Amino acid sequence: MPHSYGGQADGRRGFPAGLRSLAGALLAAAAAVLSTLIIATPAAAAVPSCKVGAYVTDLYEVDPVRRTVDADLWLWSLCPRKDLAALQRLEFINATKVSLTEPSSEKVGNEYWTQVKVSGTFRQNFDLTNFPFDKQVVRIRIEESALDESRFVYRADVKNTEYNPRIHLDDFKITKFRIGVVSAPYRTNFGDPRLKQGGSSRYSQLVIEFQLTREDLTSFGKYVLPVYVAFLVAMISFLIWSKDDEVAMITRLGILGTALFTIMLNLRTVDEALGTLLNVTLVEEIHFISLVYVLIGVANTTYIMRLLTDPMGRPAARRINNRIFAIATGLYLIANIVAISLTVSF
Known part of the structure; x- marks a missing residue:
C-alpha cells in the first residue's frame, strides 16, 4: 500500500515538470520569432537635418511707427551632407528687405560648415500700450523655402548662438535673447505632388528672438x-x-x-x-x-x-x-x- 501510494505520487510530480519543459520551449521559440521580426523590420528613416546658428552683430533703428527693426547677423549651418545646403534655401518671413553675401563653405571632418552674412529690415508687432514702461519682443524668422518637414528640418545651435554685447539702442536695453526652431503650418501644400492633395504642409522655421526693455523715460x-x-x-x-x-x-x-x-x-x-x-x-x-x-x-x-x-x-x-x-x-x-x-x- 505504501508502495502504491508512492508510485502515484511520483506520477503526479512528473506531469507538472513536463508542462514546465513545454512552456520553456514555447517561450524560446516565441523569443526567436520576435527577434527575427525586430531585425527584419527596418528602422524609420530620420528626417535629414542641419544645425543652424546665428551671431547678431548689430540691432538698430527700432521704429515703433513703421513697426520695423534693422539687424545685421551671421548665419551658419553644419550639415552631414553637402547636398543639404541649408543656407541656399533661406526665406526671411518677416523681412521688408534683406541682402545676403555669397555663402562660404568648407568640409570639416565629416560635416559641411557654411556661413553667410545677412543685413535686413524686419517687420515687428510692437505693442506700445504700456509705453514708456513697455517691453518689446523683436523676432527674426528664417524658414526653409523648398523642403517640407518630412524631407528637411533645422536644429538650433543654441550653444554657439549669441549677440554682440556692444549693441547699443537709444531707448532700450536687451534683457533676453534666445534661438529656437518651430514648425510653421500652412493651409496648402503649394501644389507639391508629393504631399496629400488638398491638404496642408509644414516647414521648419528658425526664430531669433530679443526682448527689449525701455529704459529711457x-x-x-x-x-x-x-x-x-x-x-x-x-x-x-x-x-x-x-x-x-x-x-x-x-x-x-x-x-x-x-x-x-x-x-x-x-x-x-x-x-x-x-x-x-x-x-x-x-x-x-x-x-x-x-x-x-x-x-x-x-x-x-x-x-x-x-x-x-x-x-x-x-x-x-x-x-x-x-x-x-x-x-x-x-x-x-x-x-x-x-x-x-x-x-x-x-
Whole structure:
C-alpha cells in the first residue's frame, strides 16, 4: 500500500515538470520569432537635418511707427551632407528687405560648415500700450523655402548662438535673447505632388528672438509735461473770483479753453510720434484723464455762472465750486497714480 501510494505520487510530480519543459520551449521559440521580426523590420528613416546658428552683430533703428527693426547677423549651418545646403534655401518671413553675401563653405571632418552674412529690415508687432514702461519682443524668422518637414528640418545651435554685447539702442536695453526652431503650418501644400492633395504642409522655421526693455523715460516726460501744465492751469481756474462775477467767469472759461486746446494738440503730437492711433497708451490715458478734468471745470464754471445771476446764490456758488474742485482734483490725482502703477506693475 505504501508502495502504491508512492508510485502515484511520483506520477503526479512528473506531469507538472513536463508542462514546465513545454512552456520553456514555447517561450524560446516565441523569443526567436520576435527577434527575427525586430531585425527584419527596418528602422524609420530620420528626417535629414542641419544645425543652424546665428551671431547678431548689430540691432538698430527700432521704429515703433513703421513697426520695423534693422539687424545685421551671421548665419551658419553644419550639415552631414553637402547636398543639404541649408543656407541656399533661406526665406526671411518677416523681412521688408534683406541682402545676403555669397555663402562660404568648407568640409570639416565629416560635416559641411557654411556661413553667410545677412543685413535686413524686419517687420515687428510692437505693442506700445504700456509705453514708456513697455517691453518689446523683436523676432527674426528664417524658414526653409523648398523642403517640407518630412524631407528637411533645422536644429538650433543654441550653444554657439549669441549677440554682440556692444549693441547699443537709444531707448532700450536687451534683457533676453534666445534661438529656437518651430514648425510653421500652412493651409496648402503649394501644389507639391508629393504631399496629400488638398491638404496642408509644414516647414521648419528658425526664430531669433530679443526682448527689449525701455529704459529711457525722457520722451515720457516730454509727452506728459504739457498735459500736467494744462492740468495746473485748469486747477487754478477753480480759484478765480472777482467782485465782477462776469469778468471772473469769462477769465475762467478762457483759461479752461486754453488748457483744452493744449491737451488736444499734444495728444495729436503723441499719436503721430508713437503711431498709436488704434491703441491707447499710458500717455494717452493721462491725456484723456486731463481732458475730463478740464471739461468738469467748464461744466462747473457754467453752472456757477447761472447761480451767480441770483445775488442770493453767491454763498451756494462758492460752496459748490469748492466741493467740485476738491472732488475733481482728488479723483484726477488718484486716476493718474492708478494708471501709472498698473502700467509699471504689468
